[in-house]
């Protein structure tokens with residue numbers, strides 16, 4: 001258990017809630033979830049499903065109707081022919097990470113992953129006894145992969161490459177050219193790629209690019225995606241992986257051994273999400289783009305802070321190196337003295353030190369309030 005890490009967003013959330021119970025008012029910019037409600041037609045579909053009897057166990061890999069709908073959707077969004085038996089539905093997308101790393105990585109196997117990155121990759125790699133090989137994402141290059149280092153580190157010993165684009169926590173997006181070079185290395189050594197595409201809808205300029213578009217990559221890629229972010233369904237727990245059939249069988253067996261299956265009524269809601277009106281998704285993304293610009297401008301006007309405008313997801317990753325203190329300490333002071341909950345960049349790995357992560361999935365009024373309250377605390381730290 002000592003090798004298993006955690007996701008500190010949940011810990012900071014708990015600390016912020018404890019302060020709220022003491023009567024403090026906190027602005028929450030720590031947790032990565034849309035502040036929007038799940039669109040009405042999706043909620044209605046879940047209610048209809050419950051009333052219609054969708055209260056029983058279902059197939060471990062997911063309802064055939066949902067796997068069919070996902071196959072169509074993935075086919076359309078990645079121009080990729082996908083069959084339902086290449087899909088496993090899980091309670092949230094996170095289990096796909098856990099299951100795929102468990103299924104593929106033996107003790108001592110090397111796994112390449114982004115750093116700073118979603119902390120669960122590193123945690124599960126360590127848990128199964130794998131050897132994590134972090135690839136730094138550099139601010140200077142828009143938080144893309146350090147390709148030279150990647151090409152030095154990738155080898156026949158690499159058992160898995162983890163990618164995440166658009167990315168948590170930096171908002172960075174992998175360029176097509178970078179994806180092409182990663183694909184080439186993956187093909188050369190026959191390395192599976194776990195492509196975490198959960199933020200694919202949150203792209204503010206340019207078009208979404210999946211590594212599956214490169215020749216030969218469909219057979220080597222596991223797409224991780226789900227409903228939590230795009231359809232504001234974090235609490236429903238609904239996600240999926242798209243992978244070669246043989247691996248899908250193993251992942252389904254891991255489902256049988258852990259969850260049995262994903263709740264049926266949430267899966268019917270997922271079908272309504274994929275097949276229904278996509279306007280709420282577009283409206284949410286447009287609103288996030290507006291907020292991104294507000295928070296980036298606001299942060300750049302604060303003492304000791306500089307912030308790039310991220311191209312995707314709903315996070316900013318401002319540089320606070322000028323303050324000369326550990327980012328976790330800056331985050332703690334902002335929580336205790338400004339009542340603003342943010343995360344220190346080191347929560348996302350060693351190369352996240354010197355940065356903060358703020359989620360702008362919060363109202364414009366709250367974002368402005370947070371920026372205002374942060375100013376005196378940062379001025380004190382900078383002075």
Ligand SMILES: Cc1ncc(COP(=O)(O)O)c(C=O)c1O
Pocket residue numbers: 032091092093094095118164167168196198226227228229234238239
């Ligand atoms: C990069 C990334 N992948 C996966 C997930 C997990 O999504 P879910 O809530 O569907 O398990 C998250 C959630 O924060 C994330 O940021």
